Every structure is written in C-alpha cells, then in structure tokens.
Amino acid sequence: MIRLMPGGPMDFLRAQMSQQVGGQMTQAEMDRKLELFTNMHPDRPLHEQYFGYIEHVLSGDLGRSIWYNEPVAEILGAAMPWTIFISIVSLVVIYAAGVSLGAIMAYIEGSKFDISSSMLSIVITSVPFYIVAIVLVWFLGYQWGLFPISGQFGENVRPGYNTAFIQSILYYGALPIISLVLAGFGRIALSMRGNSIQTLGADYLRVARLRGLSQRRIALRYVARNAFLPMYTGMMISIGTLFGSSIILEQIFSYPGVGYYMFRAVSSRDYP
Known part of the structure; x- marks a missing residue:
C-alpha cells in the first residue's frame, strides 16, 4: 500500500x-x-x-533509513522507550482513575454525584483524544505557557538516573499523558460502574454481610476484585490502542517517539 x-x-x-x-x-x-x-x-x-x-x-537487519541515513534499528531503539513511557504511564493513570471513580459511582448509585459523573464520563469518552490534545496544546502550551509543546526533556538537563532528568521527562510528557487520560478514563469508569452494580447484587455479597464482614473488606476483596476481572481483556486491547494512537499524538506534540518517526517515514516515503 x-x-x-x-x-x-x-x-x-x-x-x-x-x-x-x-x-x-x-x-x-x-x-x-x-x-x-x-x-x-x-x-x-x-x-x-x-x-x-x-x-x-x-536475519536481524531492518535496513537503513533513507531520510535519516541511519540504521532503522538504532532509530527505533532510541525512540521506543519514549513511546513505551507515554503509553504505560497513561494506561496506569487511566485505569487507576477510572476504576476508582467507577467504584464510587456504583456504591452511591442514583446520587447527584453518580448522575453528574456518568454524564461527564459519557461526554469525555465521545471526544477523540487528538481533539483533547489540540485543545491542551493551544491553551496550556501556546496561550498560558504552562507546559512545553515539543521535545522529550529540557536542553540543559543531563540525561541519566538523576532527579532533574526524571522531573524533566515527566514535565515534557505531561500534556501527551493528560490528553490520553482525559479521553480514556471515562470509558473505564462507566465499565467499572456497570460491573460493580452487577456484582453488588450477587448472593455471595449478602452472605458476606450476614457473616459480619467489614464494608472495607467487602468492597476490596469481593466487589472490586470481581468487578475488575472482566476488564482485563479491555486492558490488553488498550495497550495496542495507545501504541497506535502515538502516531497522531506524538506528531501533535512533536514528541520524538516511534509514532513520530513512523509519520515522518510515511510522509517522505522512507520505505525501510
């Protein structure tokens, strides 16, 4: 093609x-x-x-890039950690926020918080991540200057296992991560809410309450664990989705990961 x-x-x-x-x-x-x-x-x-x-x-030879005149393996080796960093951190935050919010919504089902949170989750889920990314770049990057809009870390920072470098990569990766989290956690929250409500009506929970178990133990050991089980498949699919979305996301933020180089390769017809 x-x-x-x-x-x-x-x-x-x-x-x-x-x-x-x-x-x-x-x-x-x-x-x-x-x-x-x-x-x-x-x-x-x-x-x-x-x-x-x-x-x-x-045989292990991925060829040599025509555009960059460098081995493809070296380009991918340098870019892959940044894409993995953005994807994994986003996935962890998406599921942590979504699962927590969904569980709370289920426990207070029908309340004003549940209704407003459900509406907000539906609205956020319907907005594509790249629209969220463009809005964040415009307001938090260009207009207010709160976050950088390109690069992986600061120019004056020495790469290595030091506090300044770690803080810099978190700062430069904040906008891409926030974009993916805002566009993705609502779907997880709604799924967790539905699973938790279904689990709360199970017979074994009535038995657990009759045994006199604490609400904390019931919530964590019974409800949360069983409500989260059906979401494992979705988590595996989300990993592929996040890597696929990196092509557009990294181009918007000029973040040199695998997606950034893939887009440049297609644009310049760099076949290798």
Missing part, C-alpha cells in the same frame, strides 16, 4: 542530487548511484523486493 502512494524515496533523493551536482551526471548515472545508496532495486518485481526485505528482517 505504501508503494502505491504517489512519489517515493528515489524521487526525493533524485531531486536532491540534481540540485547538488547539476548537469555533471546523466540520469542513468544518478539512478545507479541512488540504487547503491538506498540498496533498492526499483526495476525488480514488487514481490521480489518484499521477500528480500523479509529475508533481511529475519
């Missing part, structure tokens, strides 16, 4: 080389140099190029 898009890396590099060498080389000479440089053979059938690529991947 990527090969069917108009343009390609050869066109881009050919234009660059034409600007640099002018009329000193013929078109055929430029094509030969480009094939050697990119290790691509556009004259071969597409299936041969594909199986050649798979063969290299299975």
Whole structure:
C-alpha cells in the first residue's frame, strides 16, 4: 500500500542530487548511484523486493533509513522507550482513575454525584483524544505557557538516573499523558460502574454481610476484585490502542517517539 502512494524515496533523493551536482551526471548515472545508496532495486518485481526485505528482517537487519541515513534499528531503539513511557504511564493513570471513580459511582448509585459523573464520563469518552490534545496544546502550551509543546526533556538537563532528568521527562510528557487520560478514563469508569452494580447484587455479597464482614473488606476483596476481572481483556486491547494512537499524538506534540518517526517515514516515503 505504501508503494502505491504517489512519489517515493528515489524521487526525493533524485531531486536532491540534481540540485547538488547539476548537469555533471546523466540520469542513468544518478539512478545507479541512488540504487547503491538506498540498496533498492526499483526495476525488480514488487514481490521480489518484499521477500528480500523479509529475508533481511529475519536475519536481524531492518535496513537503513533513507531520510535519516541511519540504521532503522538504532532509530527505533532510541525512540521506543519514549513511546513505551507515554503509553504505560497513561494506561496506569487511566485505569487507576477510572476504576476508582467507577467504584464510587456504583456504591452511591442514583446520587447527584453518580448522575453528574456518568454524564461527564459519557461526554469525555465521545471526544477523540487528538481533539483533547489540540485543545491542551493551544491553551496550556501556546496561550498560558504552562507546559512545553515539543521535545522529550529540557536542553540543559543531563540525561541519566538523576532527579532533574526524571522531573524533566515527566514535565515534557505531561500534556501527551493528560490528553490520553482525559479521553480514556471515562470509558473505564462507566465499565467499572456497570460491573460493580452487577456484582453488588450477587448472593455471595449478602452472605458476606450476614457473616459480619467489614464494608472495607467487602468492597476490596469481593466487589472490586470481581468487578475488575472482566476488564482485563479491555486492558490488553488498550495497550495496542495507545501504541497506535502515538502516531497522531506524538506528531501533535512533536514528541520524538516511534509514532513520530513512523509519520515522518510515511510522509517522505522512507520505505525501510
């Protein structure tokens, strides 16, 4: 599908080389140099190029980026920790906030807090995360200047296991994390509320109350544990969703993770 898009890396590099060498080389000479440089053979059938690529991947060679002129494995190795950081922290906060709110809503079902929280969760869940991200960038970044709008950490911070570096990456990653949390915790809260209400009506809870168990023990050992069990599958799906959303999110915040480089690769037709 990527090969069917108009343009390609050869066109881009050919234009660059034409600007640099002018009329000193013929078109055929430029094509030969480009094939050697990119290790691509556009004259071969597409299936041969594909199986050649798979063969290299299975041997551990992901190729060399045409745009950055660096090994793909090194680019991904440097970018992957940042995407994992954003995704994992967001997932933990989404489920911590959603499960806690949903459990409280279930325990006081029908109250003003339950009704207002349910309405708010429905509204927030219906808003795409990238809309939330753009709003946060505009107000908290551009207008008020409370958070940085690009980068992974401060320029004057020395990378390493030190307090200043950890604080800096949390500060620079705050807006992407907040965007995912605001767009995602409402769905978890509504799911936890429904599961908890269903669990509260179970017979074994009546037996637990008759045994004289404390409300705290009933809430944590019986209600919360059994209400959360059906949400494990959703959690696994959420991991894939968060990694997929990183392509758009990291582009909005200019956050150099895997999604950021993936978007640049598609834009420049950087096939490797």
